Amino acid sequence: xxxxxxxxxxxxxxxxxxxxxxxxxxxxxxxxxxxxxxxxxxxxxxxxxxxxxxxxxxxxxxxxxxxxxxxxxxxxxxxxxxxxxxxxxxxxxxxxxxxxxxxxxxxxxxxxxxxxxxxxxxxxxxxxxxxxxxxxxxxxxxxxxxxxxxxxxxxxxxxxxxxxxxxxxxxxxxxxxxxxxxxxx
Amino acid sequence: xxxxxxxxxxxxxxxxxxxxxxxxxxxxxxxxxxxxxxxxxxxxxxxxxxxxxxxxxxxxxxxxxxxxxxxxxxxxxxxxxxxxxxxxxxxxxxxxxxxxxxxxxxxxxxxxxxxxxxxxxxxxxxxxxxxxxxxxxxxxxxxxxxxxxxxxxxxxxxxxxxxxxxxxxxxxxxxxxxxxxxxxxxxxxxxxxxxxxxxxxxxxxxxxxxxxxxxxxxxxxxxxxxxxxxxxxxxxxxxxxxxxxxxxxxxxxxxxxxxxxxxxxxxxxxxxxxxxxxxxxxxxxxxxxxxxxxxxxxxxxxxxxxxxxxxxxxxxx
Numbered sequence: 001x002x003x004x005x006x007x008x009x010x011x012x013x014x015x016x017x018x019x020x021x022x023x024x025x026x027x028x029x030x031x032x033x034x035x036x037x038x039x040x041x042x043x044x045x046x047x048x049x050x051x052x053x054x055x056x057x058x059x060x061x062x063x064x065x066x067x068x069x070x071x072x073x074x075x076x077x078x079x080x081x082x083x084x085x086x087x088x089x090x091x092x093x094x095x096x097x098x099x100x101x102x103x104x105x106x107x108x109x110x111x112x113x114x115x116x117x118x119x120x121x122x123x124x125x126x127x128x129x130x131x132x133x134x135x136x137x138x139x140x141x142x143x144x145x146x147x148x149x150x151x152x153x154x155x156x157x158x159x160x161x162x163x164x165x166x167x168x169x170x171x172x173x174x175x176x177x178x179x180x181x182x183x184x185x
Numbered sequence: 186x187x188x189x190x191x192x193x194x195x196x197x198x199x200x201x202x203x204x205x206x207x208x209x210x211x212x213x214x215x216x217x218x219x220x221x222x223x224x225x226x227x228x229x230x231x232x233x234x235x236x237x238x239x240x241x242x243x244x245x246x247x248x249x250x251x252x253x254x255x256x257x258x259x260x261x262x263x264x265x266x267x268x269x270x271x272x273x274x275x276x277x278x279x280x281x282x283x284x285x286x287x288x289x290x291x292x293x294x295x296x297x298x299x300x301x302x303x304x305x306x307x308x309x310x311x312x313x314x315x316x317x318x319x320x321x322x323x324x325x326x327x328x329x330x331x332x333x334x335x336x337x338x339x340x341x342x343x344x345x346x347x348x349x350x351x352x353x354x355x356x357x358x359x360x361x362x363x364x365x366x367x368x369x370x371x372x373x374x375x376x377x378x379x380x381x382x383x384x385x386x387x388x389x390x391x392x393x394x395x396x397x398x399x400x401x402x403x404x405x406x407x408x409x410x411x412x413x414x415x416x417x418x419x420x421x422x423x424x425x426x427x428x429x430x431x432x433x434x435x436x437x438x439x440x441x442x443x444x445x446x447x448x449x450x451x452x453x454x455x456x457x458x459x460x461x462x463x464x465x466x467x468x469x470x471x472x473x474x475x476x477x478x479x480x481x482x483x484x485x486x487x488x489x490x491x492x493x494x495x496x497x498x499x500x501x502x
Contacts (some may be wrong), residue, residue: 010486011238011239011242012241012242015239015242015243015246016246018243018246019246019247020246020249020250023250023251023253023254024252048203048206051206052206055206059213060235063228063231063232063235063236064230064232064235064236064239065476066229069221069222069224069225073225073226074226074229075221075224075225075226075228075229075231076228076229076231076232077224077228078213078216078217078224078228079213079214079216079217079218080217082213082217083210083211083213083214084316086206086210087198090465097425100351109415125217125218128218129217129218132220132221132472134221135221160366177235184210
């Protein structure tokens with residue numbers, strides 16, 4: 001896998017996730033492209049490269065999200081997305097030998113699964129951190145279950161968006177420099 | 186075999202990709218569980234640095250969002266006039282907020298002054314009343330101050346004014362109008378009550394003089410030094426008075442009883458007089474400079490209790 005290509009796609013996905021996805025907002029529901037990109041890499045890249053890629057995407061997302069300590073001091077929490085992406089990767093990796101990676105529907109389904117896995121880790125970490133004084137969870141929903149419900153809907157929406165995006169990513173495979181094994185899947 | 190423990194192992198074998206990811210994940214997990222106060226600040230700086238190269242792209246993406254989906258009703262209005270109105274409203278409320286904060290500080294200061302005055306006047310029938318200084322006499326130091334309260338608020342000739350609870354500022358001049366009054370500060374030139382003072386020099390630890398206790402403090406007769414606002418008095422040599430000791434008003438009949446025991450100033454210096462080898466001159470620096478006073482606390486004596494006003498108006502110069 002060519003690192004430069006991955007870096008460009010990762011930056012694009014994170015920028016679009018953090019800014020452009022507002023254009024596709026349906027109420028509080030927002031899709032995510034970073035999850036689709038991670039699923040694409042997981043399906044096509046070697047295992048280690050895929051895991052490191054997920055780690056990098058999660059880390060960049062963590063550093064893109066700011067929270068407030070005691071309502072005044074900004075900070076980035078490193079972990080919720082990074083560990084969430086790694087957890088999601090561990091779920092998707094065993095499935096990649098059983099799916100058709102060229103089929104856009106595969107991206108849709110796996111992205112939903114992947115995003116739900118991320119949400120579970122994200123919510124668990126933030127809920128735990130809510131025990132620390134002055135660092136409430138960053139969501140607006142009154143309960144963690146409400147936030148989980150919203151994130152499941154976001155995951156479904158992401159899966160829907162992942163179908164055309166996945167198709168576009170499949171078309172871009174030649175420039176990624178994946179190995180022959182991946183090309184055969 | 187003994188040398189095997191320090192055998193150099195290639196880095197690639199130690200940090201294998203699988204192990205490296207495990208270590209990185211462990212570090213991230215530890216960071217994710219650290220107390221927030223350890224993360225606050227520096228992680229935001231790292232986030233800002235990471236965001237630096239992405240900022241132009243984010244701006245472009247934000248512009249694209251506006252182009253694809255103008256936020257007419259759900260987000261910020263794009264109408265420039267509405268934006269101006271919102272900014273005006275924000276500025277208005279920001280101004281009100283600052284104003285309210287200043288007002289709160291002012292009220293807290295007034296409360297502190299009144300509580301300070303109250304704590305030093307237990308048992309006396311007087312009421313503290315905050316008065317704003319609306320005009321200073323710009324011509325010279327120690328000039329008359331105009332206050333924004335008058336006889337309608339119970340202010341009478343001779344009413345004593347203090348700051349910080351017990352620092353004597355002066356007293357009210359005769360002929361008090363209904364809505365304003367004139368405050369003659371302590372040390373004002375030509376003011377007979379200030380020309381000489383019956384005072385007491387206390388030990389530095391003493392808080393307030395007990396006017397009925399003759400052994401409290403050392404009595405001294407102070408005279409105003411013209412043009413400076415300072416006072417001087419004479420004591421026998423070796424009195425033991427040191428610079429910095431507080432000087433309080435004694436039972437001076439020229440002043441209302443509510444002024445007795447209030448702080449006049451501090452001993453500034455002690456000088457020997459060659460002509461009077463058995464005496465020494467004590468110089469006293471006033472505790473209050475009236476040039477920049479913005480408010481004072483008036484000790485208003487109730488009319489129905491004239492006995493409290495021992496010095497009363499008849500003692501005014």
